[in-house]
Amino acid sequence: MNKEKLLQYYTMYKEKFSLNQRIIYTIFFYLSIVFMISMVVYWYTTTRNLNNQSSSLELLSSYNVDVLTNNENIKEVAPFWKNINDIFDFHTQLTDTIAINQKHRKELSLPFDNFLYLLYTPSLNVWRDPFTQKIDTTLIGKKYLENNPYGDIALMEQWTNFFKDVGIADSYNTISNINIGNIESVNKEGYFGLTVTVDFESPDKRSFLLLVNKLSMTAYLENVSLINEFVFYLWENIKKDRKEFLTSTQQEFVKTIPYVAQDQDKLIGYLLFDWAFNDKDNLLLSNETIIKTIRQTAGCIDEDQKKCNYLFRQKMRTVPYLAYGIGRDDTDTIAGLKTFFNNIPPLLSIESFSFDELKKIKLSANTGYKGSVSIKVYGRDIMNDEINTISNELGIMCFATKESMTATSAKTRVEKYINDMGKQNFDTRRSTMLNQVLGFVSTIQDSYDGLPNYKKVVKLFELYRTLKENGLCDIIDPKQIESLSEAPELTGNVDVFEEIIEPALSGNNVPLEQLPPSPVEFPAVITGSTENRTIGDGNSARDKQLINEIEQLQQGASL
Structure with a gap:
């Protein structure tokens, strides 16, 4: 830029701004230059000082870290920190430790997640297999009661046996009274508590102590912890000793029981449970595996096995069924x-326990005891999705469609049959029976929503059983579901009496597609006697069977 150009700008500057303005701008210009120079100097000196003091800046003593060092979680290790790098190192170590602990906790939980939870917290959903996840819709009637440990008579039998089957030979505890409370939800969602009060009599001191030992097996955290520790070591040894077997079996189960084949831990739980409670073959355990587990649990290193068994019994003395059962x-x-x-009871808490010597009560020489104990047993409740699954399964069993079994759908089915009867020859007995069934279903419908989940499932099975036993289901035998579409047509080559009517009169299961829809559309007149008899006149075998079923239902309702 030449001199003339500068003069030109200066002239324009003078013409545009007054003298006072030019003075202000000039002062501002010089101040800006001074400020920039001072900033450069400050940056230079500060950087030089920081570089000279870099070692001291890493020291925690250069900062106020009282809040950090007084933290409850780290105050024990904080005094050992000297510089900032110590904090970063601690963070790295802490992160690694957390990862290791999480992995270890997962390994510790494997026996519980895949086996022990079935023993500690039995589920009210006795219809679903915990391993195949399939719903057993045959658990109704007598079989249902036998397999449902929380239903009516079966519950009383189980807890009576729980107390009675404790003692020495020919000297077991006896039960004089048992009282079972209601199923109650506990604070944690998905679990329930059930209060059981028992009055018992022990013939001798040993039987009494064995009863106390069994009650305390899962009533105290220390005992549960000891059981968990033993089963953890057992689990690890099974994985090592049966590695090849588990791998091959897991592959075999992919098609048969895919849920179990997901991983080896589920497989171990399944095989252990099958062996322990279903009397299946022992495929996992050997004496060597259990001995190895005993040594690990007792902390044995150089001790001989006799000494190690003693140490194991000492450690497990509060769980005598384990200590003396294998030790x-x-x-x-x-x-x-x-x-x-088989003797591990569910998790329970002892609400009250009182006893006294029989000789003080009966003024005799008997050395036994008489007492009363109230316990609260815990387990897993039925969840809403489990109710839906069971409802869908029962719907398929009865309606042969995806329609669920509910009080509403059952009522609709009964009303349909009643309406259809009005269009056909009227059958008084059949009408009476259908109206009784309708009243029963309506009663369930009125109270269903307010019931706990467990009782809802019971009612669903009652609905299914009632419809099925009264001929109101489309399919009687669930095994015939797949063959319905292949049912033979009623052609001239089919003997209607031999293949359809006679089985119906005898009570055999016949697909309803093969049954005559009504006396009007298909008059089923049976010959072969001195007079004709029509189905529905009250004299046929089927009609007599229906009358007996109604009487049984009435007796069951009064019971």
Whole structure:
């Protein structure tokens, strides 16, 4: 830029701004230059000082870290920190430790998640297999009661046996009274509590102590912890000792039981449960595996096995069914372990326990005891999705469609049959029976929404059983579902009496597609006697069977 150009700008500047304005701008210009120079100097000196003091800046003593060092979680290690790098190192170590602990906790939980939870917290959903996840719709009637440990008579039998089957030979505890409370939800969602009060009599001191030991097995955290520790070591040893077997079996189960084949832990749980409670073959355990587990649990290193068994019994003395079941020198460890698993009660809490010597009560020389104990047993409740699954399964069993079994759908089915009867020859007995069924279903419908989940499932099975036993289901035998579409047509080559009517009169299961729809559309007149008899006149075998069923339902309702 030449001199003339500068003069030109200066002239324009003078013409545009007054003298005072030019003075102000000039002062501002010089101040800006001074400020920029001072900033450069400050940056230079500060950087030089920081570089000179870099070692001291890393020291925590250069900062106020009182809040950090007084934290409850780290105040024990904070005094050892000297510089900032110590904090970063601690963070790295803490992160690694958390990861290791999480992995270890997962390993510790495997036996519980895949086996022990079935023993500690039995589920009210006795219809679903915990391993195949399939719903057993045959658990109704007598079979239902036998397999449902929380229903009516079966519950009383189970807890009576729980107390009675404790003691020594020919000297078991006896029960004089048992009272079972209602199923109640506990604070944690998905779990329930059930209060059981029992009055008992022990013939001798040993039977009484064995009863106390069994009650305390899962009533105290320390005992549960000991059981968990033993089963954890057992689990690890099974994985090592049966590695090849587990791998091959897991592959075989992919098609048969895919849920179990997901991983080896589910497979171990399934095989252990099948062996312990379903009397299946022992495919996992050997005496060597159990001995190895005993040594690990007792912390044995150089001790001989006799000494180690003693140490194991000492450690497990509060769980005598395990300590003496497998910890004696002359015992069958496999049989002893199975007995132990079968004697593990659910998790429970002892609400009250009172007892006294019989000789003080009866003024006799009897050395036994008489007492009363109230316990609260815990388990897993039925969840809403489980109710939906069961409802869908029963719907398929009865309606042969995707329609669920509910009080509403059952009522609709009964009303349909009643309406259809009005269009056909009227059958008084059949009409009476259908109206009784309608009243029964309506009663369930009125109270269903307010019932706990467990009772809802019971009512669903009652609806299914009622419809099925009264001929109101489309399919009687669930095995015929797939063959319905292949049912033979009623052609001239089919003997209607032999293949359809006679089985119906005898009570055999016949697909309704093969049954005559009504006496009007298909008059079923049976010959072969001195007079004709029509189905529905009250004299046929089927009609008599229906009358008996109505009487049974009435007796069941009064009971």
